[in-house]
Amino acid sequence: MAPSSTQEIPISGHTVVIESSNKRKKPDSSDPTIYDAYHKHFVSDGLPSTTEGWLSRARAVAEIFSVDAAARDIENKSPKAEVALLKSSGLLKVLGPKEYGGGGETWETGYKVIREVAKGDGSLGMLPLAENFIEGNLFVGGAVNPRDNDLSITDAGDHLVFDGFKNFNTGGVISDLTVLEGVYAGTEHHIFAFVRTDQPGIQFQYNWNNVGLRLTESGSVKISQVQVPWSDALGWSTITRLPDLKVLAIPFASLLLPTIQLVFSNFYLGIAQGSLDFASKYTTKSTRAWPFGGDNKEKPTEEFYILERYGNFFAHLRAAETLADRAGKEIADIYGKYGANRKVTERERGEAAEWVASTKIVTTDTALRVTAGVFEVTGSRATGKTVGLDRFWRDVRTHTLHDPVAYKNRELGEYVLLDRVPEPTWYT
Missing domain, CATH: 1.20.140.10 (Butyryl-CoA Dehydrogenase, subunit A, domain 3)
Structure with a gap:
């Protein structure tokens, strides 16, 4: 269930408890077509081939975002259009190996790219922090919070079942994939796995209405019986069903x-x-x-x-x-x-x-x-x-x-x- 608050109000000698939910309706999304001219320009130019080229691309994206950042912050729409621009700009690929269509740059460059985008819009500057799959140019949200122990993982033979709740899920609403994290039942071990976001078992609460980072869509999410093949458990052996020490x-x-x-x-x-x-x-x-x-x-x-x-x-x-x-x-x-x-x-x-x-x-x-x-x-x-x-x-x-x-x-x-x-x- 969504986070809620209660308030006790004394009326005529009786105490009335009023519970209010913080959950809001599914927000409107920004329209990707507003950036069509930029999409075409970035796609036509292709990926940058030098470090300075990547930083120049990041500065160009930041400049686009900065134009109406204040208005978008007020409107509080899901940044569907802005994520689409991050994709077409190629910035999600900056760290990826070149053989898979990435930029082949180091973390040193990646940090500077994040810094540049954040200059234009802090909420959107946070979004490239998400992992990405290079060949598919996929945007990944993250239901990962080690302080939340409300997501359990059980063994169901050839697959795992994730079930529970996460208070924060950065970028989940606008993601292609979501990285889930929870505690494997009966152990103290954590398991991470990527799953498709658009599925019935992932239910966003649309309750992100915080003072800042308003466009990151970092609200809570309910995870209901999401099945994950054992082969998708990152860093785990499919044979021993234990963490792979070589990988770790x-x-x-x-x-x-x-x-x-x-x-x-x-x-x-x-x-x-x-x-x-x-x-x-x-x-x-x-x-x-x-x-x-x-x-x-x-x-x-x-x-x-x-x-x-x-x-x-x-x-x-x-x-x-x-x-x-x-x-x-x-x-x-x-x-x-x-x-x-x-x-x-x-x-x-x-x-x-x-x-x-x-x-x-x-x-x-x-x-x-x-x-x-x-x-x-x-x-x-x-x-x-x-x-x-x-x-x-x-x-x-x-x-x-x-x-x-x-x-x-x-x-x-x-x-x-x-x-x-x-x-x-x-x-x-």
Whole structure:
């Protein structure tokens, strides 16, 4: 069932309990045909062949998204059109092997692509985080949340049965495939599997109405008797019905979480950079100089405190970007080094994870500071709903609560003081 809330109201000596559901009706979707001209252009050009070409493609997509991002945030329609544009642009293929029709780029490039798209629209910048199937150009949503233990998996002979509930399912409503995750009955082991989204057993609750990331369609989903062949259980042996230790030993298995954590960091960074760019255009065009400061200027762009704030924000974003790029190189290098023999040492994995943790801390702090601080240099009229400057802060504030950054600070403290590298967990 959908999340609900109850309220007790005393009436004439009696208590009446009113229960209200947060579930909303299935939302309207944006129309993919609005981007027809761009679809044709991207398809005609084909996939970029260089790293700079991929970044240029990401910037082009971000520019398209930025034009009406504020209006789309207000309308809150499922971004069917925008996902279609991500597909036709080829951005979902950037990391895929070239032999399967992908871009063949490293995570270092992938992180920068995410950052660029997030500048245009934070909600849509999060969507390329999803896995994709290269040849079919499929978009994958994720019903994966290790804190939810409401999805059970049972053995039914030649297949598994997934049954239960997930509070969050990022991009599920607009996906081709959904990755399910749950606990295998009678064990502590988790099983992941890709399934077709369009099936009766996957029932979206359409209850995503949060303060930020409104277009990610990350609401809850009910999973009812979804059957998955044992051969589709990722990392599991079809013979022993146990986790395949050879598969679990590959770098991707132990590096998956820091890899994704760095995705988040670049996502935050891109949103903050987008907010500063948006604010600077607004300040130049619409902000009025303050007439009671004692050192009055005719233009806001001549005022000391406005120039000082923009300079300070820019410096911190530039520092965060440099750190994010360094961490991205660390991740890309370790994949490149160990991709052949499929092993990675605890120390090297931990060192890379601490670069990621450092980036997560800095981008979280900086993005929250910048996306809130830009209002100081734009003025009260910039808080207007149709202006849309608030969407940057709302998106960052929403996702930075994904896992408390305070624990990343503690983790780094242990690394500095005790030379202790983090053990792999769901969030490290």
